[in-house]
Amino acid sequence: MADLSPIDLQKALKGADYPASRDDLVSLAKRNGADEHVVQMISQAGTDRFDGPDEVQKALFGNQ
Known part of the structure; x- marks a missing residue:
């Protein structure tokens, strides 16, 4: 996942x-x-529903 940046995700x-x-x-x-x-x-995120962008970040990047 190192090649996926939070900025790319935000865009x-x-x-x-x-x-x-x-x-x-x-x-x-x-x-x-x-x-x-x-x-x-x-x-491929392990969650079916997200309450906000923070949850998406956690699902894809963990607690970095």
Whole structure:
């Protein structure tokens, strides 16, 4: 996951309305023109629903 930056994630999820499902975030990332790797990482997140961007960050990056 080292090649996925928090900035790339923020760009991919620009305009997200929370709470959001993982599928909603994947669709949004695609609409925002996110790199396929970013889309894949979101789609493989271990959580089905996110209450906010902090939860997405934790799911993808852990407690860095």
